[in-house]
Amino acid sequence: MSADTVQSIIDDLGALLLFTMILIVAAGQIYRAIYAVAAQSLLIAIAGGVLAAATGNVDLWVIAAITLVVKATLLPWVLHWVVQRMNVRREIEPVIPIAGTLALSVLIVVVSFQVSASLGPVRQAITGNALPVGIALTLTGVLVMATRKTALTQMVGLFASENGIFFTAMAVSQGMPLIIEIGVILDVILAALVMTIMVLRVRSTVDADIADLDRLRG
Amino acid sequence: MIGDRSFGLVCLEMALLLLAGPLVTGTIQKIKARLQCRTGADLLQPYRDLAKLFRKDSVQADTASGFFRSIPVLVLAATVTAGALVPVIRVGPPALPLGDAILLLGLLALARFLTAIGALDAGGAFGGMGASREMTIAPLVEPVLMMVVFSTAVAAGTTELGALAAHRGTEWLLAWRAADFLGFAAMLMLLPAETGRIPVDNPDTHLELTMLHEGMLLEHSGPGLGCMLLASHTRQMVTLALVSALFFPAGPAGTGAASLLLGVGTSAAKILVLAIFLALVESSYAKLRLFRVPQYLGIGFVCALVALALRIL
């Protein structure tokens, strides 16, 4: 594959990633957000595969495979299981209206492109639009975490945010060292595990959503 | 921009859009029926409905003004004229300057506006309700359509649809850029709104709670209603043709009769695919509550805006 083809494929995947991110922001129900984040991780895995085929870097294949198994399958499955098991509210409760979050996410996308357009030589090191898309995904994920009241939606935001970082990291020429990426994924899994346990624990003791507790103030 | 699509060809395309419109509606109805395990009405049923309506006498509300009678004709005229602006059989700018995508959207908006005015003019409660709902949705739909068109127009450097389609060339799918994916996604979200279908509107019902477009047609009858229905069929067709012109502008070159037939065949295939998509969406989703519609369209809005931003930045 020529460098131009790879770049245009990465750009296209970036657009699809932004689309899944918009779906996550606009999702009114927890299931849709979970499916959207799973689709997003799948796209990340595809991006990894494309870059691996292009650069001949074996590490990237491994990373793509791990992403596929862990982030596109395992973590969404766990979230799905928790939703079913715990009978949590399926409606997403935003702190500010979803239309407002959508508007903010547009702002984030535009600013991300503006900022990375101002950078010169580094664009050679990062394939295509991966940098602005990565920044946009990361920030929008944080936006989702900050504007949702339920714990599981906050976790979806976290995964989306990590996806953005992964996308950029893959698109940096040669990708990050394998050992680092594996460590990062391991951390994400552990964090998800601990969060899930906390959610279940609070639900079983006080029957409330952990993100809704607000007794600690001042 | 003067090109090689002759006046005759443009007229032929316009006629095709007008005449095939009911057939597409019939096809969608048929697929829906099949998906719901019904036999469903014949493909040609919309034609029979139209023929019956045009034979009937027309009845008019006492409260309606004289303008009411001319509304169906004006709506149909605006919609059909819009049809002249979309390339169907062949891509490339037409031989005479007809107008561009902005005019097309303007004509569609004009038809929409006239429909709403007519519904208000008759003074019926349902008409007024339908009109107010339609006018709530319209300001959300039209800017998005504009932005989708512009996001492709920026790349082509023209808003003339034939030239725009030609600019994409024949390798349309391979040449798709990031913005096209988002624009296309926005377009797919808009399609049900623009054609008055689930999840935004329900074309099959006259229940007061759900209808938008149908509510505005209640006061029309006989040939007038026939014109209005024909206008909706054509509008749907124009919208589908617009989508394929913007995103799948493949068409054969050459001028012979064979290539002409091939052109008709490819555009029929593209429109059939989109029709199947609409039928699938209608069968698998429930209609949204009215105040959830803005949120749904908001997704399309954001996608289109990002697509435009990707093109410009």
Place this chain on the structure above:
Amino acid sequence: MTVGETLLWVLPLVPTVTAFAMLTTRDRRILSALDVGSSALLLALTLILAREVAASGPHALGVLRVDDLGLVFLVLLVILTFAVAIYTVGWLTQAVAVGNMQAKYLRSYFALVHLFVATMVVTILADNLGVLWIAMEGTTITSAVLIGYHGHHHGLEAAWKYIIVTTIGISFGLFGTVLIYAAAAATGVQGSAGTLSWSAMMPVASTLDPGIVRIGFIFVMIGYGTKAGLAPMHLWLPDAHSQAPTPVSALLSGVLIKCALLGIIRFQTIAAAACGAAFPTYVLLVFGLISVVVATPFILAQHDVKRLLGYHSVEHVGIVALGLGFGGPIGTYGALLHVVNHGVTKALAFFAAGKAIARYGSRDMRVIRGVLRVAPIGGTLLVLGALSLAGVPPFSIFISELMVLRAGIGLGHSVAIAIFLAMIVVIFAGLLHHAGGMAFGQPTAAASREPESWSPLVGMLLLAAIMVVLGLGIPASVDGLLRRATEIIVD
């Protein structure tokens, strides 16, 4: 493999192995013995390592590396771990007695504390910036469980807030790391294996693209700054510090937020080389000033003693950031000294406050009255800790705050110094008011008057001794270590 290199992989292994060994027993005495023993071993090994480094310079092994800068933090970590282990012996007896800790879950508590320590050791020893991030996120995961350890829903609420806020923050840190990695990859100077290594990056740092490093450093600053408790990302800190078991609070405030500061320092050196010293200075000063200013009203209006100490940590992290921001040999030296001083003193304060809370059964400072009467030694230590935290001479914090001030004045940051001084004075008054109320006065009838147990006192006396010694005169070995660490940063 030299002694130094061997120690590099042995050091993280000691607490890890201890953690797994602890899972095999339920006996509290064995657990406590393992706890103290392992911490003492860690302390001894670190001192050997410190001597090696002083004698023959930095050692590196794979992704791990130790230099004088890391040693400052490592020594602080092992001393506090040792003090915490001693303190825990007596604290645990009391906590189990009142039912705050359940005897059958003790082993997992101890194991988690040691895993927490192990992740912090890796954070400090990491040379590879990716490993630094991974270990940092590891500290989040282990300490989040510890914060919610009591299991009541205040604890879980604090733990959730902690894990969500710091994980968001640390994602920013990873993004910043990726950006700086991209900048390093773009120079193409090194092979791909070495591009995330701090020691390999430093010699070429001045050739990195300043634009991307600038954005990367801001991301890192927000990311590691969240973990360090810099305002306005400090939201998790008072909750977590107040809800965690007391020994964990001491570790969080004493070491964890300092580890995050070490991360910031590593990136600061890169950023200073790539885009000039003015840029990181500016960012650090802004965050430092915001922290000092934001913490002040909360300190004044606080009634919960552990939250008070939490907000006070925000202020002191802000002071360290100011010291690093002012820069120069004096400012940097002062900042590093302040890291050590604040770590030791804050741990002491948490210990003393924890004992007082246990005695009165409340964290409300309006209830805790007359500690000096019911517990003369513990009360004295509480007063000493509070005085030191407020910045009273001759305690150590006074010295380091003075150095930070001196650096700021010397380099002409008059506005920053004015704000800083005003806040320091207000906090001084507020803290003395709170401490005076707690120490003197008539104790309520509910206060327990049982004699003080020895082990918490030993832990506290150890820290108090360090605090006083560092205040009266810095020993030559510590001074040498700090000077060499300062040279690494200032260059």
